[in-house]
Amino acid sequence: MSIQKKLAAAAGLAGLAISAAAFGHPESSLNLPVGVTPISQQAHYLHMLTLWVCVGIAVVVFGAMIYSMVKFRKSQGAVPDTSIVHSTKAEIIWTIIPVIILVALAVPATKGLVIIEDTRNSGLTVKATGYQWKWQYEYLSQNDGKTETPISGVSYYSALEENSNFTRQLGSGLDPNKVENYLLDVDHPLVIPSGVKVRLLLTGNDVIHAWWVPQLGMKRDAIPGFVNEMWIQVDEGKEGTYRGQCVELCGRDHGFMPIVVVVKTKQDFAAWLAAQQPAAATATAATTASL
Secondary structure, eight states: OOHHHHHHHHHHHHHHHHHHHHHHOTTOOSSOOOOSSHHHHHHHHHHHHHHHHHHHHHHHHHHHHHHHHHHTOGGGTOOOOOSOOOOHHHHHHHHHHHHHHHHHHHHHHHHHHHHHHOOTTOSEEEEEEEETTEEEEEEEEEEOSSOEEEOOSOEEEEOBOHHHHHHTSTTOOOOGGGSTTTTSOBSSOEEEETTSOEEEEEEESSSOEEEEEGGGTEEEEEOBTOOEEEEEOOOTTOOEEEEEEEOSOOSTTGGGOEEEEEEEOHHHHHHHHHHHHHHHHHHHHHHHHHO
16 A cells, blocks of 8 residues: 555544544544543543553553664664574563553552442432433432432423424425534433432333433443433533433434433522422323323
8 A cells, every 4th residue: 555545544534533523522522521520530530541551551662663673674784583482581571561550550440430330329319211212301309418308290301402303304404504503402401400419310111222421421321121320420610511412323313312411500400490390290280180
């Protein structure tokens, strides 16, 4: 392959990587996002630690290779030594060093995994159920550290926002570039408070889905007949809107199943939750009366 073709191939791969990152999330870059939760920040730390360890190994290994090829090339009169066929010392060294590196990386990685799986002491529990092609959120309970209080009747579906849904239709005649947050907006987002550990129970109603918001640092499958769990805790001062997508191929409209999480202050969340409960009670009464 010519140098020109190699350069063209490298440029093409770089372009694909950039396009994939940009398509996956509007705020994406080629690096892992730091995020706004302890889990995402821990994952970023481990990612960067491992990256720099790999860079250090690459510098040493490729530096030694390049030095050897330049210093001991045939044109400089170098003669290969064919007498060395085995070295116990060398084998011990190149076995022990990788083991030490792996153990050193395993310690913080294991601590991170333990933190990720620890859903205890959560202040809010929400159940998320995946459907083709939308999510249902049910607020189950709150915990103030002393008592757990059930949340009654706060449940709703979250589907692709109407403008995006209409624009994506074949022959709509609308320009997707003019739709704000095209295919990444919903009619009813998940609302959670900042500074509170939120336990999210995940399951599926039909096929396997996957709940993923990059800035929150977690991705977990929603499997029919099985309940997965994860937790998120957005740092105080990081209130805002965070967007993600279903990342498990779940059928025809898999690409039109966004996830939006709105993070409010504790006071604003309490007011929002209180406003949802009378509406839920009214809807339940109307349903009961019609039976």
